[in-house]
Amino acid sequence: MNDLSNFSRAKTFNHHFVAPEGWSTASPDDDCPVFSADWRTVLDALREVALSERRTHVMDNDLVHRRIQFCQRSRVFRFPDDIQVEAIPLSDFSTKLAIYSKSRYGVRDFGVNQRRVKRWLASLERRVPLA
Numbered sequence: 001m002n003d004l005s006n007f008s009r010a011k012t013f014n015h016h017f018v019a020p021e022g023w024s025t026a027s028p029d030d031d032c033p034v035f036s037a038d039w040r041t042v043l044d045a046l047r048e049v050a051l052s053e054r055r056t057h058v059m060d061n062d063l064v065h066r067r068i069q070f071c072q073r074s075r076v077f078r079f080p081d082d083i084q085v086e087a088i089p090l091s092d093f094s095t096k097l098a099i100y101s102k103s104r105y106g107v108r109d110f111g112v113n114q115r116r117v118k119r120w121l122a123s124l125e126r127r128v129p130l131a
Helices: 039-051 112-128
Strands: 013-017 056-061 069-071 080-091 093-105
Touching: 013 080, 013 112, 039 056, 039 069, 039 080, 039 093, 039 112, 080 112
Parallel strands: none
Antiparallel strands: 013 093, 056 069, 069 080, 080 093
């Protein structure tokens, strides 16, 4: 599992990265909102969001580093996409996330990864209040 604060993004057009501006060596596509909860609550809620979607499972779970990695397969051809999430505690009761969603195969994803990340964050916002 990558350290999302220090990694190189793929040179293809089949991924989407959300993180606080300046937090990572890789430039994010979007910033993540601040959630009004501790990092474990936010990560647990995001796990529920992710696993509520079909063809999604946990690949790795590293709570020491506040990270979870998921795989979600496409509906028709079952191509795998890897989604890595890292919780970034700002205080005891505020957390941001870094999310990197990338297709394993191909050069373009036609916006699938961006839509997934936005959908997961929108679902998370309905479960955990924003700061």
